[in-house]
Amino acid sequence: MNMIDTQLKDFCQKNTIQNQQLNMARGNPCQEQLDLSNELLTCVNKMNCITRDGVDVRNYGGIDGINEAKDLFSKYMDVNVTEIIVAGNSSLNLMYNALALALIQGTTNGPGWLSQGAIKFLCPTPGYDRHFSLCESLGIQMIAVPLNEDGPDMDIVENLVKSDHLIKGIWCVPKYSNPTGICYSDETINRLAFMDTAAGDFRIFCDNAYAVHHLGNKGTQIANLLEACKLASNPERAYLFGSTSKLTFPGAGVAMVAASEKNISYFRKQLGFQTIGPDKINQLRHVNFFQDIDGLMTHANLHANILRKKFDVILDVFDQYLSSGNLASWRRPDGGYFISVNLLPGCAKKVVDLAKTFGLTLTPAGATFPYGYDAEDRNIRIAPSSLTVEDAKLASEILCKCIVSVSSSVHPNLHN
Template identity: 45%
Template sequence: MTEQTTLAPLSSLSPAELEAFLETQRTAYAELQGHGLKLDLTRGKPSAEQLDLCNELLELPRGYKDASGTDTRNYGGLAGLPELRAMFADLLWVEPEQVVAGGNSSLTMMHDCLVQLLLHGGPDSPKPWSQEETVKFICPVPGYDRHFTMLASYGIEMLSVPMNDDGPDVEAVRELVKDPAVKGIWIVPTYANPSGGTCSQEVASALASMDTAAPDFRIFWDNAYAFHHLTEDEAKSADIITLASGSGHPNRPLMFASTSKITFAGAGVAFLAASQTNVDWYLGHQQYASIGPDKVNQLRHIQFFGSAEGVREHMARHRDILAPKFGAVDAALQSALAGREVATWSKPSGGYFVNLDVLDGTASRVVELAKAAGISLTPAGASFPKGEDPRDRNIRLAPSFPVLAEVETAMAGVATCVLLAAAEKLAGVQG
């Protein structure tokens, strides 16, 4: 979070000074509107430059058989190609037989697991979750909006807990899991969406080992950004599967990952990693929905990466493109907002997002102002269940997609909107 204090806090200004400041920001905002911008910071999509890193995939695979001689053009192989499973097992710190390589979307795998738990229950469920009177999930906030909308679509009650720099608030979780209706928790453990924090080994261990009233409590461990480093100081994901197994709860975690932000967003490979029991459970139900994934696409990924080390080298090339954009976000916010005491923001060392907290009660106004100036931001509150941020202060920034110059322009505009909304709030005027 920011520490620099070069400018006076807005709250320290006299009424006359605040009124003058408000007029200055109104003028700056009018100039911003006059630029006719059309910039998008709404979602963490790879840029065209990042996608170009993977264009060799369009010329692959060479041949159609994998290392074992399997004809990838045909049916079969529900768990995915062994060579690709082994490659990502290395990266995810599990054994190859604990990995399923599927289609292009890890979100689809998460949805499949949730639906199967509702319809059939898990290996250690007394009954299908849908037969429970109530099903509740713990949702660390700020968090990933698609996790929350998935739960909402099935009427699952969402319980918010704070997402700290080292992971979910363990004591808050410990209290909630005393309720047998609490069946799971969502976690983006590495470079969390949107806070950028990484779940520590200590927090992961507590989550893996704590007593829960529900015998089939599940940790949906969405390791979407495990390899998405922005600096050479790479965060290491906690080994949740080993921790859970060692504490007597081997089936508790379901880990998900994908190459969606590594190769092509719509044509990558998704992975499930879990205990052997969970893998068998997943495939046992999946056999009725599929006769096998796109193994031709899996083969091209094997040939493109070559090895786990090839994945790591490829991600360093992504870092070279992304890091300057995240630096531009921080520079713009520092320049305009440091010391004003109207905003704090994360400076992540990985992932795809910057978490911006503005003055309470102004996030919706900031997003509204930005939109009217041609800068699209994720809706205020999107990182909370039902899109409801009780303090109306949180905004998720996604700088990956625009080119660097557009990020710089957009963030200068966002800073202007933050200052104008804060000045309006402190002066007690309607926007």
């Protein structure tokens, strides 16, 4: 054990975290956040289980959601009420559904993707590991493209999509991207909407997971992708997915997909074969709980107040331990759930492994890249939400010490 590791061990022992589990791996909200929504559990009862249209939410029916939920969440997603389906508890499941539908039955402007050959998706990296594992599980080939400060590198994207009709889509998290926290510029949004694609049935899978999940005092506004696609005469190009997983209960929120009326009509028809309807009681709970979009925004602020402290303490520790050298680079996100840290080449896996020995669990190194392959082994993703402020401080101190230790070991000639 080298000197730095000995110091780290001493530090952990002093802070009595030996055998304690600190977890920065997943963006699970903490209990304090969950408690913000407890009223949701009981806000629909036998006295108020009928919608404004007279629908008993306990019974069958209503394939695309109750009208009051469509009203509320169309504002949340910034689309028309005719451009949304409010569904079950998982937006990831809606993404899967949209992919499975396209693969088997096709889209509004093309036959089943499986019948067209070995199709591919563009994956801006670093990105969300579950987008990538979903593609991998479905046999969709992934092509990594760099994610810059203003979105995917559009020169590369445009060049790829214009010549290969088997490139059928791109994953995008345009607002507070997972994990870097960047927001797409208006120019990026427009180029995505207007670019020439060899595939007539090209789709942007836009995960709007952090629509109102700001950390600053006011949220960042970004251009409306669906509107841009309409302006570009590519109205069918954008699928927008969202949920309340990080606003109410991650396991029992409400998810939604927004798209052009033509796409929504296609989804609605196909959904009608696949289910008799979503859990309308839970939709009504959410409407009763939030009341309206202002209530939802106010609620989002309560989450931001809890999360901001954790992000601040971690970023302060990073500044304190890592700013003087060139061991790591990161950015202070304006929203979202993650901090992305780039280390020196060859260090990410070793840092994650070392941290684990000190009781700190991180997202596996490489997870933010397709096939889990980070060619430079540099990127790690930090998820602050589930820890207390005190544990977030401790965890980030351990992480920084691990970074210092591994960096000096992998790059022994480095002058920090």
